[in-house]
Amino acid sequence: MSLTKQSTAKVRSIVLGAAGYSGAELAVILARNPYFELCGAFASAGRKTQPFSELYPRYKQQLDIDVQPWQDELATELKGKIDVAFLALPHEASEAITPILLAQNIDVVDLSGAFRLKQIEQYPEYYGYAHQHPELLAEAVYSLMEWQQTALPRLISVPGCYPTACSLALMPLVQAGLLADNCVPVINATSGVSGAGRKAALSTSFCEVGLSAYGFFKHRHRPEIEQNLGRKVVFTPHLGNFKRGILATSVVTLNAGVTAEQVKHAFSQAYANKPLVRLLDHSPNVADVAGTPYCDIYWQQDGEQLVVVSALDNLLKGAAAQAMQAANVRFGKPETAGLFAGVFS
Numbered sequence: 001m002s003l004t005k006q007s008t009a010k011v012r013s014i015v016l017g018a019a020g021y022s023g024a025e026l027a028v029i030l031a032r033n034p035y036f037e038l039c040g041a042f043a044s045a046g047r048k049t050q051p052f053s054e055l056y057p058r059y060k061q062q063l064d065i066d067v068q069p070w071q072d073e074l075a076t077e078l079k080g081k082i083d084v085a086f087l088a089l090p091h092e093a094s095e096a097i098t099p100i101l102l103a104q105n106i107d108v109v110d111l112s113g114a115f116r117l118k119q120i121e122q123y124p125e126y127y128g129y130a131h132q133h134p135e136l137l138a139e140a141v142y143s144l145m146e147w148q149q150t151a152l153p154r155l156i157s158v159p160g161c162y163p164t165a166c167s168l169a170l171m172p173l174v175q176a177g178l179l180a181d182n183c184v185p186v187i188n189a190t191s192g193v194s195g196a197g198r199k200a201a202l203s204t205s206f207c208e209v210g211l212s213a214y215g216f217f218k219h220r221h222r223p224e225i226e227q228n229l230g231r232k233v234v235f236t237p238h239l240g241n242f243k244r245g246i247l248a249t250s251v252v253t254l255n256a257g258v259t260a261e262q263v264k265h266a267f268s269q270a271y272a273n274k275p276l277v278r279l280l281d282h283s284p285n286v287a288d289v290a291g292t293p294y295c296d297i298y299w300q301q302d303g304e305q306l307v308v309v310s311a312l313d314n315l316l317k318g319a320a321a322q323a324m325q326a327a328n329v330r331f332g333k334p335e336t337a338g339l340f341a342g343v344f345s
């Protein structure tokens with residue numbers, strides 16, 4: 001195994017799952033973040049070492065790093081050479097590899113759902129497997145950064161893509177106490193096909209995908225959204241025939257008498273100094289957030305009924321950009337470092 005040149009001045013990082021969609025986005029973001037150094041990129045053990053630009057040809061001459069097969073034994077070799085590992089892996093792989101990395105004093109920023117839910121008994125029901133590490137579930141901090149109140153520890157659990165879109169849309173109303181007690185938010189959200197990852201599957205192949213709902217009541221993001229909002233929701237994800245982006249439409253009932261000014265104040269106050277949330281005066285469009293680290297939010301009120309529409313790029317604010325945002329904060333760097341290309345970086 002080889003690592004690229006290291007500098008003690010920068011946060012030394014690796015990406016596991018760098019051949020996949022969200023890991024690849026993260027590798028690109030890390031490579032342009034002046035405060036971090038991308039020291040290694042890894043895929044599954046069965047893969048041969050391959051240049052990143054062979055997997056993603058648009059990065060030829062921009063990101064010259066090899067994607068190498070990951071083996072757990074590498075963790076020992078990396079001790080003292082790497083500060084943080086970003087895991088863009090299937091949930092169970094993340095759960096298994098995390099303690100191995102932590103044991104070598106390597107921080108973990110996990111993009112999977114392995115450490116998102118605080119109630120361990122929800123894993124069999126919503127993830128289809130029993131969680132083996134209650135101590136790490138307790139230790140992990142869930143990093144919905146706009147609402148993050150506490151310091152980030154060595155194990156960071158990055159929120160899911162749909163929960164980020166829905167929670168950013170509804171948290172201001174919850175925190176301001178504007179939702180009716182008996183309100184069960186109804187959330188319909190449509191994701192582009194990259195949400196399903198890069199691996200080939202008939203159901204997500206281009207000619208098969210139209211627009212359809214799935215995951216009724218049992219999608220793993222439902223308990224995550226409920227954990228964030230502190231109330232039950234009806235969450236129905238949809239798959240649409242576009243590459244990237246999520247559009248979430250959340251319908252709620254407000255307390256009687258809540259005014260338009262109160263709603264506006266709740267959103268403006270919540271996101272006044274939050275650089276990655278944009279409050280719009282028109283309905284969001286996934287085309288305007290695809291390729292950006294933003295979550296766009298808009299609402300319309302009719303008496304006690306409120307519709308909130310939010311949009312983000314599932315691979316960026318819904319995954320890699322949010323992971324970078326959290327790691328920037330964890331290591332004391334500017335929150336948005338690496339997230340904007342060119343003059344905004």
Ligand SMILES: NC(=O)C1=CN([C@@H]2O[C@H](COP(=O)(O)OP(=O)(O)OC[C@H]3O[C@@H](n4cnc5c(N)ncnc54)[C@H](OP(=O)(O)O)[C@@H]3O)[C@@H](O)[C@H]2O)C=CC1
Binds near residue numbers: 022070112314319
């Ligand atoms: N896609 C999205 O919109 C979002 C994804 N996420 C989460 O990020 C994670 C990755 O998702 P995504 O990028 O879509 O997935 P992909 O299927 O595109 O990529 C998965 C990556 O993980 C690697 N991998 C799989 N198993 C192992 C293993 N046991 N050891 C080492 N590497 C392994 C794969 O390697 P190889 O290519 O060699 O098989 C591949 O590089 C998931 O947990 C997902 O839930 C989070 C938010 C949004």
Ligand SMILES: CC(=O)N[C@@H](CCC(=O)OP(=O)(O)O)C(=O)O
Binds near residue numbers: 113195237
């Ligand atoms: C379109 C599609 O299949 N989307 C995925 C969610 C995206 C993802 O990978 O989930 P996390 O955000 O939890 O990591 C799904 O419904 O399972």
